[in-house]
Amino acid sequence: MEYGEHLYNRLGYVGKHEYILQKLRELGRLLICSRKTTPLKTINDHIRPANFMHVVQAVKHVAGYDRETQTYKCLSLALKIGHSLSKIAMLVESQANVQNDYSAAKDVRTFRRVYDAKWNELISAASLRTLQESKWNAPQLLPFTKDVQTLHSYLDVQQKHIQSKLSTETSPETWTQLAKVTLTQVILFNRRRAGEVSKMPLSAYLSQNPSDPQEDVNAALSDLEKKLSAF
Template identity: 25%
Template sequence: MTLSKTYISLIELLSRMNHDEITDEVQKDVLIRMYAALKVESLGREQDHKINDFHRVSQSCRTLARVVIKCREKSEHIIDMDKLIVARNFDLLVSTAKSMCLNDAKAAPSLGKLIGNNISHIIQVKKGFALREGNNTKLEEAENFQRLFTLEWTYRVNSVCQKMTNTINRQKVKTIPLTEDLLTLKSYISESMVNAADALMKIPTAAVWTRLAKLTLCRLILFNKRRRAEVKDLKLEDFQSRPDWQHEQRGEFEMALSTSDRIMAKRMDMVLSAGKSRKNVDAYVLLPPDAKKAIELLNSTRMIVGISGTNPFLFARVNSDTPLSGNEDLKEILDLCPGLIHPKRITSTGLRRYIATVSQIFDWSESELDDLARHLLSHATKELTVVSQLLTAVDNGCVNKWKGKQL
């Protein structure tokens, strides 16, 4: 990592932070700055970034800065992160982390695991800094702290936070969307997509384009039962450069498919999206015919309605380089859709919970269950056939007809 790259990455990250006491702490703390620069550089090329990557790094840095500030309130000699990463201060870190995430008034048990993960990186940063400086004292401090961290953090923080999380989850009533609500919403979206598409073809305007984009985005979230980010963050290039699945799956794979599987594979199209984490790179987004047709119309009218040429996203905002939010758009469509009984249950999380529940009606083989889990596949044929059959059955509200049957 060159000095110039480190400096540029750091400046870019800090410029995105809100200016407050926590940002000031990030700016003056050497180890947190080095950690920030390393994390930003690890994101790779700009075109490979996810839209929230910088935000995640920023939040990690701010969390570390908060830890230092809280520790300093308990012990004045904690000047910065370097002074905290010493074995004699490990107990102070543990008590501070617990006070930050297990406070009964505003419990945030997931914060304990986040703090631990960030601290584990900071230890490595301190070791790297010490090696570059040839400072054996700081290197020994980091190594001794790491020994304590490895020995005790899981027992004293992670396990306690996990037990609290389990208790909180047990107290929550986990509801799923009503099937009749999903059918009503699908009908409303499909009809509205047709009307919006007709209006866009007659008089292309930014307002009508955005209307169709929101409807199509919600259609895909509703059909795929995926995390909204995996749909909203689709890029124009993802759609335009997608493989010709019909051509790719010819030969032995096609011969092995049943008649219904071949029909489904020809009916469906698919785009690969980045998954929840950087490791999960194969998030398959199935495109039912109506959504594919709408996307093609949106793409053909982007320039006409004034979508910026620098906006890479399929569901782009007008006069911006960012995508539609997905969450707010789904809420907007839900508010406009008449006849819904429990609209608040229809969220991307609720939809994933719904598909996991109704899939139990089917007589799944072990491999088919694995395919479904990985949708929620390493092989596109399975995604275009087995999983798409389930999603289509759910989309049409006829899951009950498949009770105890195989797809």
């Protein structure tokens, strides 16, 4: 909970709430796994130097480590949990120093030294290797221009149909359909992930430059790109 409070104080704006929830869910999964497979019961147990190998065991288990192939099912989970544990250790050490609990601070410093010396060897190296190998074998699929044109034409027809429908009868369902079509058009135009576009404020959308593009820029655009830029 204190780690969540730290993240909220540092990244507390609405756009980062899901990120904070994700970090806490990752630690929750680790804690559940640790209680089933190791003697560790609390997060504080995970940052004690004597428990380091139990922590390694639990992280490997929750990330789906395969001993035979030395690969992980959840490629980045082990890396993310390791980063969170390192941050928690720093927070606990700071709190112990503020409270003049130098014995606890020394214990956490020892854990951090062990972490720095062994974590990459036992966890990170295999995770990064698995992540890199998965990228080698992942083909990059690019859409055909004809497919993009077909999608854009379909969205254009749907937009006009829904707007016509709204002019005669309004309903929450119709507004939702229009919002989805508009969001898809913006994603298609910017070629960005849905999460990035969905966080764009309305002010940015409304402050678009209505002026015509310069002639030399226009000459370099295809008919499809000209139509998209008009959007």
